Each structure stands twice: as C-alpha cells, then as structure tokens.
Amino acid sequence: EEERKAIEERIRVAEAEKAEADAAIAKxxxxxxxxxxxxxxxxxxxxxxxxxxxxxxxxxxEGKITDAPTEPVEPTEPGTDPVEPTNPEENTEEVNGNV
Structure with a gap:
C-alpha cells in the first residue's frame, strides 16, 4: 500500500513537472x-x-518628380522652408528635368 502511494506521488510530481515544462515550451x-x-x-x-x-x-x-519622400521628412518650424537649395539654378534645372 505504501509503495503504491509513493508511486502515485512520484507520478503526480512528474506530471506537474511535465506541465511546467510544457508551459515553458509554449511560452x-x-x-x-x-x-x-x-x-x-x-x-x-x-x-x-x-x-x-x-x-x-x-x-x-526620367525627369519626373515624385511626391513620396524616399527618406523620413523631419517636421519644420511653421513658416520655414524645409528645403533650402544651395544653388537655385541647379535646383531649377533638376526640377525641370534638365539635369
């Protein structure tokens, strides 16, 4: 009788350990x-x-202009120009497709 109870207790412990292991695997x-x-x-x-x-x-x-930026655009202060060309002539040619 005691041996049977000891075996049942070991089974319960093993099942509890298995449940914990299964939970760890699922996590x-x-x-x-x-x-x-x-x-x-x-x-x-x-x-x-x-x-x-x-x-x-x-x-x-191809000389086209897209309105989708290729890189994230940083917000600017209200009333400021986010793009300041260093050479307005180059910028105009680039925009017109005359690169």
Whole structure:
C-alpha cells in the first residue's frame, strides 16, 4: 500500500513537472513567433523603403518628380522652408528635368 502511494506521488510530481515544462515550451514558442513577426515587419519596412528609393531614382532619371519622400521628412518650424537649395539654378534645372 505504501509503495503504491509513493508511486502515485512520484507520478503526480512528474506530471506537474511535465506541465511546467510544457508551459515553458509554449511560452518560448510564442516569444519566438513574436520575434519572427517583428523581424519580418522590419524586413518589410526596409524593402518598402528601398523600393520607394528605387522608384524615386527611376523617376528622377526620367525627369519626373515624385511626391513620396524616399527618406523620413523631419517636421519644420511653421513658416520655414524645409528645403533650402544651395544653388537655385541647379535646383531649377533638376526640377525641370534638365539635369
């Protein structure tokens, strides 16, 4: 009888340990899935930025102007010009497609 109770107790302990291990595995799998999702989102954002840049470069080569920035635009103070060309003649030629 005592031997049977001891065996049953060891079984209960082993089952509890297994449940804890299963929970730890599930948590680790969830964290891995979240990390993979974050990595995929970062890669998608990078690919999108590269595609926008390539489109802008192609449009520039064709003499077109795109309204989509290739890089993040920093906010400016109200009433200030966010772009100050260093040489207005070069800027005019570039805008007109006469590069």
């Amino acid at each position: 680790a799998q969830k964290e891995l899935a979240e990390a993979n999702l974050a990595k995929a989102k970062a890669e998608a954002a990078k690919a999108e930025a590269e595609a926008r840049k390539a489109i802008a470069e192609a449009d520039k080569a």
